[in-house]
Amino acid sequence: MNNLNLIRGLVLMAIALVFGIGALNYTIGHFSRAGPGLFPLMVSCLLFLIGLITVVRSRFVAAVPLSYNMKNIALILLGLCGFALLSEHLNMIAGIVFLVFCTSFAGTSYSVVRNLKISAGLIAVAFMFRTLLGLQLPLF
């Protein structure tokens, strides 16, 4: 079941279904007077077809296992969302510190001192962006 080609086809078909079924909620109209749903529906049908061909094709070519590593992507996403939430409700300096400490778990080595240095550097860069480039960063 762990076959890269098969999963790829299934994912493509799923995306096509999401958009295709969504498009049915809008007016389809005729070709001569297209509604908002017509074009997404057409493209989803093509995408579904490609997904179907990929699935069928996966029966004929040698299976390649799908490799993945959830840890790193999860840590990075957590860091990003934490940064956004902290910057919104507290301030961006806290956000930067959280981002650095959270994401660096994904690296090959972990060091608190180094993280503090990186955070300090990035905070300095953020201040520079604010004063030199005029970006509206909610730093504090």
Next chain:
Amino acid sequence: MEILNNLAFGFEHALTLNNLMYCAIGCVVGTLVGLLPGLGPLSTISLLLPLTYSIPTTGSLIMLAGIYYGAQYGDSVSAITMKIPHASSIVACIDGYQMTLNGKTGLALFTAGVSSFIGGSVAIVVLATLAPTLGEVAFLFGPADYCALMLFGFMCVSFVTTGSLLNGLAMAFIGVLLGTIGTDVNSGIARFTMDFTFLMDGVGLISIALGCFGIAEVVKNLDSGSQLTPFNGKIKLMPSWPEFKRIIPSALRGSVIGSFLGILPGGGPTIAQFAAYAIDKRFSKYKDEIGHGAIEGVAGQAAADEAAARTSFIPLMSIGIPENAVMALMMGAFIIKGIQPGPSMITEHRDLFWGLVASMWVGNCFLLILNVPLVRYWLSVFKIPFSVLFPSIIFFCCIGTYSINNNLDDIFITAFFGCVGYLFMRLKLDPAPLMLGFILGPMLEENFRRAMLLSRGNFSAFITRPISGTLLGLIALFIVWQVLAFYFQSRKAAIPVAA
């Protein structure tokens, strides 16, 4: 003569102190970021795009163009010294890295720099002559022709960048679907917004670009867990005269090939470098040495790379259709600045167009005088360990997303697309066609609806018009060829099993 006039007009705009500074900053920053492992031109441009928001229009586009060539040069440096390839520098890894192994790093870097300069100069002449002419041709295009051209572009990009028509087209279509999110211009109905107000204007280009190219690339590098061994060798830059003489013919050949291949849909640096290398291998005086660290193996491809990078601006600026993902991103940058690239841009924003063309040559000079002598210092970027680098890259992704609308919610969208980009990467789906589909999607829909309205719902409009008919015919031929190729391939593979 008119070209000279126009170019002189362009240089007047490119040579102001501010624009010179933006060009120089673009080249240097582009090179530095482009040197970093895993960051090709696409990620570099999307990462640095926010830097240009607060700069005036002409300056910001000049800077972005500078970032693009800088990133390309940076790529070839990392390919030559450490065999870290990107899409635009795969060929540089062959002979360039071989030259490093032979202890001729400096010569290889010098060759790449000088050849890029030659390639860029030739390409600018082509650009200045061809773009206005093509712009006039573009006025003949009707909606149906635009549709066919975009579909043709999808097909070419899919095939060239991913090598698999099916996967590439799938990504392009996903991009088109993402492009439909937001308010429909014709009916005013909000599509696929799931009642989120921030999706009413559609998904941001930067969120998708940074998610798919920035964050997904970082995670990919983290997953592979590779530690780089920085290049510590000595670099002797200046070549001897006979060595220098060997660069020229090969670089000129590469420039011509690159300029030509850069214009075609789906073209650009990626195929140009392969073509130039192949031609050098066939026709060069030193063809036996190519593959074992020959100057020609570096010169031809570097010139083609650079030439194609510049001529790929031609379809974008004259017809208004980007031909590859990098140009799609550039188009996004033009639109953010309120300029619609296309045939009318050359006449309406004459200063911008010629200023940009002239600045390309200025950028070329900067690359030659700044980057080539200073390359040994640039290489110290590699001494920064990746564990220090990647939190910073992610921080810059955040700032980049945030600074477009000063909205922190956009970071969640970027995070979402980082996740999606990672999934695509693991499924071996290249996000480059997605970018193109996303930019062209709304244009494709608009032109499709207009063509259908004009023909009263009759599809024959696509076939009877000479331009769209020809393009659709080419698409059909290509698909037939792909199906036949797959059929014969699988039959060939099946025979030993049957026997």
